Amino acid sequence: MKSPDHQSLEEQFRLVSRYVAGDLSRSERAEFEAWLVASPELAAEVEMERRLRRGIASAARRGWLRRGVLRPAAHHHRWHVALAASVLVALAIGVSMKLPRGGVEGVADSHTRLEPERILLAARTVRLGSVRGVSTSPDIIVARNESPSSLTIEPDVVTLTCEDGSIELECPGGAPAQTPQYPEYEMELVKRGGGSVAWRSSSQLASARSPLSFTIADPGSLGVADYDLVVRGRSAEHEEVVARFWLRID
Amino acid sequence: MTAPPADEIERIVARALTGDRQAETRMLVALRPGVLAVLRFGAFYRWIDAEDLTQETLQIVVERVRARTLEDPRRVFAFAATTARNLALNAARKMLRQQTVVDSELVDELAQNLEMEQSELTDSDDRQLAEAVVSLLETLPTLRDRQLLMRFYMDGIDKQELCRELGLSPKHFDRVLMRARSRLRTIIERRAPHLALFPRITSILVALGMTFTFWVRHFGSW
Numbered sequence: 001m002k003s004p005d006h007q008s009l010e011e012q013f014r015l016v017s018r019y020v021a022g023d024l025s026r027s028e029r030a031e032f033e034a035w036l037v038a039s040p041e042l043a044a045e046v047e048m049e050r051r052l053r054r055g056i057a058s059a060a061r062r063g064w065l066r067r068g069v070l071r072p073a074a075h076h077h078r079w080h081v082a083l084a085a086s087v088l089v090a091l092a093i094g095v096s097m098k099l100p101r102g103g104v105e106g107v108a109d110s111h112t113r114l115e116p117e118r119i120l121l122a123a124r125t126v127r128l129g130s131v132r133g134v135s136t137s138p139d140i141i142v143a144r145n146e147s148p149s150s151l152t153i154e155p156d157v158v159t160l161t162c163e164d165g166s167i168e169l170e171c172p173g174g175a176p177a178q179t180p181q182y183p184e185y186e187m188e189l190v191k192r193g194g195g196s197v198a199w200r201s202s203s204q205l206a207s208a209r210s211p212l213s214f215t216i217a218d219p220g221s222l223g224v225a226d227y228d229l230v231v232r233g234r235s236a237e238h239e240e241v242v243a244r245f246w247l248r249i250d
Numbered sequence: 251m252t253a254p255p256a257d258e259i260e261r262i263v264a265r266a267l268t269g270d271r272q273a274e275t276r277m278l279v280a281l282r283p284g285v286l287a288v289l290r291f292g293a294f295y296r297w298i299d300a301e302d303l304t305q306e307t308l309q310i311v312v313e314r315v316r317a318r319t320l321e322d323p324r325r326v327f328a329f330a331a332t333t334a335r336n337l338a339l340n341a342a343r344k345m346l347r348q349q350t351v352v353d354s355e356l357v358d359e360l361a362q363n364l365e366m367e368q369s370e371l372t373d374s375d376d377r378q379l380a381e382a383v384v385s386l387l388e389t390l391p392t393l394r395d396r397q398l399l400m401r402f403y404m405d406g407i408d409k410q411e412l413c414r415e416l417g418l419s420p421k422h423f424d425r426v427l428m429r430a431r432s433r434l435r436t437i438i439e440r441r442a443p444h445l446a447l448f449p450r451i452t453s454i455l456v457a458l459g460m461t462f463t464f465w466v467r468h469f470g471s472w
Contacts, residue, residue, distance in 0.1 A: 009256055014424040016431075033331035034324070036291075037284035039256040045282075048431040051438065051445065055383030056403040058376050066382050173452050191406065209400060224405040236464065 009035070012042055020049045021196070030113040053196065060221055061199065124148035124223070127153045128245055138226065138248035147220025147249075153187065154211045157231050180206035182233030182240070187214040189247065192226040203234065222249050259335075263323035274315065278308055281330055294316055294342035296417040303341060307334045371445075380443045387433050395426050396417075402427075 012035045019025050019032050034059055054185050059065045126140050142151065159181040160242075162171035171177055189199040199222070201214045212231070229245040259280045264274035285307050291299040313332045371379070388397050394416055401407045407415075413423050418450050438446040 014429055018425055022293065029329070030331065033288045033292075033335065034328040035256075037281055037330045038259055038286050038324075038327040040259075040280070041255065042284075044435070045289035045428075045431060046287055048438075049427075050291065050377060052383065052386075052431060052434050053403055054371070054376070055379040055386075055434070056380075056399070057385050058380035060404055061382055062377075064380065065387070065400065157269075181323050221404075223404065225406060231367040 006055045009039060009042065012039075013045060016042070016045050020053065022027065022045060057196075057198070061217070063218065063221075065221075071133070097123075105232075122148060123150045123152065124159065125152040128153060128157075128243075136198045139229070141246040142219050142247070144224055144247050144249055147218070150215050151219040152213055152215045152216050153229065153245075154213050155187075155229075155231050155243055155245065156211055158182075158206045158208075158212060158233075160208055178208045181210060182206060182235050184234045185212050185242070186232055186234065188228075188230045188232070189213075189216070189221070189222070190228045190230055192228060198222055198227060199242045208234075221248065224249050260323045263315075263326050267318070267321065267323065267326070269316075274312065277315070278312065281308065281311065281327075283335050284327075285330055287340055288331050292338050294336060294338040297342040298338050298343040299341075303334065303337045306337055356406045375442070377446055379438075379445060382434060382441060382445075385437050386430060389433065391432070395430070398423065399425050399430055 012032055015028065015032055019029065024032060037047065051079060056065065059228075122188075124142075130140055140147070140151070140153070160177040161167050161179050161181050162175075162177050163179055165179075165181075167177070167181075183206060184203040186203045187201040188197055189246060191198050199216055202211055204214070206212065227247040227249070229243075229247050230241055231243040231245075233240050233242045257359065259277075262273050262276045262280055266277040282304060284302045286300055289295070289303050289307075295403070307330060310333050311326065314320050314329060315326065320329055355447060387396050390399070398412060398416060401412055401415075402409070409420065409423055412418070413420055418426075435446055
């Protein structure tokens with residue numbers, strides 16, 4: 001670690017994003033973490049990077065950032081801000097009517113220029129077996145420009161046990177196994193290649209009668225990449241990854 | 251109380267290394283946010299109690315400082331970071347042994363990928379954070395900065411590609427990210443200050459408590 005002069009600290013500030021993304025090499029990380037201990041400013045910066053990532057993911061999940069159109073919750077604005085905004089909008093409309101077409105660029109316009117328009121199709125449901133195939137192709141493929149409005153995944157991954165928790169073909173008294181191995185399950189979408197957790201479901205209660213069902217709203221808003229769909233079973237004392245599938249957004 | 255800058259912390263640690271007990275207390279206060287950060291932002295966050303391990307790390311650091319086996323403040327920083335990471339790794343190993351996560355490749359990957367996770371955030375915090383980010387994007391001065399953030403964080407496009415696409419130098423790219431974080435901090439501090447700060451008062455109290463414990467253990471009285 002170099003002497004904590006301003007320039008060396010600034011060098012570390014540039015690494016914040018890579019550190020949070022887990023992209024630093026072992027030696028870079030060791031040096032960065034020594035700086036982290038020495039500099040609360042750097043620690044605060046890392047904290048903010050995480051907040052930024054989390055905030056963007058959350059806003060995207062809520063549909064506020066779709067294709068760059070910013071749509072925050074309406075209740076957040078105070079009435080006087082709304083009034084001021086209305087006046088500005090009225091002025092902007094007035095001005096824009098005087099301008100030639102294409103003369104004013106908004107966030108949404110710029111994004112539609114960067115990427116082709118997406119077509120939202122009807123919701124899609126996919127049932128996945130408990131045993132993943134040995135093929136080298138993804139279990140689910142979603143084309144980003146023709147993505148469903150929502151993707152519901154129903155993985156058949158709940159192992160049924162006897163009441164005492166044993167996994168038997170036939171339980172005492174000849175009854176079939178009917179108790180889910182874990183009371184709760186959840187699904188995570190993990191971007192491959194050092195990426196981040198792109199989506200996580202809420203916990204879902206398992207039932208012997210109906211399959212698990214996890215719905216990802218607007219899967220097309222996820223970045224083009226390969227993702228692991230990780231299903232985890234959870235009880236009060238125990239947690240286990242029970243299945244892993246492959247989702248490709250292209 | 252604002253945290254001292256890095257060079258001031260180095261001076262505090264240097265004084266602690268000479269046996270100055272007052273400086274030792276200040277050192278514990280000053281190092282705590284950084285050690286906590288290493289633990290909270292490290293790969294094993296999911297499986298550890300960061301507060302507990304911060305305590306443990308600082309105890310080990312104080313013992314080493316008192317034993318005079320570390321001579322340079324910068325070695326103290328590196329030692330603290332390594333100790334924190336090793337303790338986290340051990341805690342995570344212990345936790346995973348108790349579970350049946352047997353796919354080691356998956357465990358590593360999850361450990362890396364779960365860095366973003368912050369389970370301490372409530373739904374309401376999560377929403378406030380999302381609103382703050384939307385405000386941030388709205389207030390960015392140029393369209394290009396907005397594009398950069400959206401494509402980098404949402405679409406996962408890498409820095410090099412984005413720099414090429416938007417005609418930016420890597421330095422400019424870093425500046426945009428740093429400015430964005432700074433603006434986000436301002437917005438959060440105004441709207442939801444609890445999301446912006448380390449629990450500073452806690453760190454002071456804990457450090458004082460630790461010093462008290464050490465004094466009593468080593469000298470029999472305060």
